[in-house]
Amino acid sequence: MATILTTTSSFKERDNETTRRLAAAGHRILFSPLGRRLGEDDAVALFAEHDPIGIVAGVEPLTDRVMAAAPSLKAIARCGTGLDSVDLEAARARGIVVSNTPGAPALAVAELAVGHILGALRRIAEADRLIREGNWTALSGGLLGARTVGIVGFGRIGQRVAELVTPFGGRLIAADPFAEAKAAANKGVELVALDTLLAEADVVTLHAAPGTVRLGAEELARCRAGAILVNTARGDLVDEGALLAALQAGRLAGAALDVFAEEPYAGPLAALPGVTMTAHMGSYAAESRSLQEREALDNLLADLVRIGAVAP
Incomplete structure (x- = not known):
């Protein structure tokens, strides 16, 4: 047996x-x-x-x-x-x-990514924490429909994210050397170089394959001021130390992370109010x-x- x-x-x-x-x-x-x-x-x-x-x-x-x-x-x-x-x-x-x-898992991960995008833009988790601390404060956020969303990696999950975000309005761009421009255009998405995406996107959401992209200090410095980074793909796509520095310096407005270099995560990003974290649960629908x-x-x-x- x-x-x-x-x-x-x-x-x-x-x-x-x-x-x-x-x-x-x-x-x-x-x-x-x-x-x-x-x-x-x-x-x-x-x-x-x-x-x-x-x-x-x-x-x-x-x-x-x-x-x-x-x-x-x-x-x-x-x-x-x-x-x-x-x-x-x-x-x-x-x-x-x-x-x-x-x-x-494509739809489940895509839905979590969009949930994180909306949560970060409207500062939902931050407001929840303040209320639990006895601080009733209405936080000012931003509209998804007024933002440029940059999708890094335009495979199954990236395409699902595009489909879910499209009804909100706004602009959709994607960076993926293996994607076809015509196929992306059919989904209302403009293919651009990664540097262009980082410079123009208000929201950068990561859906690239492991080892294909890594956002370190140089890449994060190219991001549009006040951008939000969302990662529901793999922890090694982002240099967590560089991300911490970018957030502390105010270069990025926030981050929403479902994956980390080492899990369970217990690092300094958890202390920042503009960071929302979930426990690698993208597929857990x-x-x-x-x-x-x-x-x-x-x-x-x-x-x-x-x-x-x-x-x-």
Whole structure:
């Protein structure tokens, strides 16, 4: 009997056609035994204990060391978009098939990004904190429809953000070297260079792939004065020290962050009133999360069938 292991912090899709088929094939399915995000040592210990043939993975670091702890491992199905947490070269060398679910979380992440944009413009979290401190102050914000929104990365999520923001009015621009100008124009979006976007956007929202963009001190210095930065993509897209300096200097008016270089985050950005933070929950809408989990399980089953671990 082989083990199928889920390593996401939570996993709700426990009884469906795919899990029943895997169980019928004689596999034991072990769901999120630790109930939290795994570090590398956690993953090594868990893999060594259970030696799974396949895993539905979260964002834990799946390094060569982790994979070595599970000699039976043949398939990794990421529950989510990014594959930056997986050492793809090590997986290829070990004959491990890797898949992801790029479409499933798009709407959930896009909606959170737009929620953060509106929250930052209208200073909702800041006003909430003041009231809880006994300070009844009506804060002056700004209209989304009167702003230029710059979308960095115009893939599935970036395009969804454009669709959601369009009804508010305003101008939409995007920077993505792989996007087609005609396709962007069809969505009412103008493709521009990253430097142009930073200089012209009132709101900069990040949806680029890991490793393709990094906003450091030089890039943030090019941002329009008073701009707001939103990051629901990956923490490494932004130099947090440079962001802190830009906010403290008043160069940026605010930031809304769902992702960080190290998580859980416990750094100095948390002390700034113009910063709103959420706990890497972009995909954590019930409907989207269920879809991701089902797709990841389906991907895993398909790969196990292909390698002969499960009958067609």
